[in-house]
Amino acid sequence: MELRDRKLYRSTHKTFEEYCRVRAWRWRSHRFGHNRRQSYLLMDAAVIFDNLEQKCDRSDHILPTNEWQVRPLSKLEPDIQPEAWKQAVESANGKVPSHRIVKDAVQRILACGA
Numbered sequence: 161m162e163l164r165d166r167k168l169y170r171s172t173h174k175t176f177e178e179y180c181r182v183r184a185w186r187w188r189s190h191r192f193g194h195n196r197r198q199s200y201l202l203m204d205a206a207v208i209f210d211n212l213e214q215k216c217d218r219s220d221h222i223l224p225t226n227e228w229q230v231r232p233l234s235k236l237e238p239d240i241q242p243e244a245w246k247q248a249v250e251s252a253n254g255k256v257p258s259h260r261i262v263k264d265a266v267q268r269i270l271a272c273g274a
Contacts, residue, residue: 201227
C-alpha cells in the first residue's frame with residue numbers, strides 16, 4: 161500500500177499497474193506473480209485484517225490466514241466485519257473459517273439488512 165499511496169513506483173514505472181505487471185513478470189518464480197487487480201485485493205485484505213485484529217476479542221484471536229478468506233468481508237461496513245468474522249469462526253467450530261463459511265456469514269448478515 162505504501163508503494164501505491166506514496167507513489168514510490170514512479171522512480172521506475174509510470175503507473176502502479178505497470179509496476180505490478182513488470183514485478184509479476186520478473187518475480188513469477190519468487191511467488192510475487194500477481195497483477196494490479198491482485199495487488200489491490202491484497203491491500204484491501206490487509207485493511208480488513210487490521211480491522212479484525214484491532215476489534216476482535218483477544219481471547220478468541222483467530223485471525224484470517226489468507227486474502228481469500230476475508231474477501232467476502234469487503235461487502236460489509238468495517239464496524240460489522242468483526243461480527244461476521246466471529247460468526248464464521250463459530251461456524252467453523254473455533255477454527256479459521258474457509259472462504260465459503262465467511263461468505264455464508266456475510267450473506268446472512270446482509271439478508272438481515274445490516
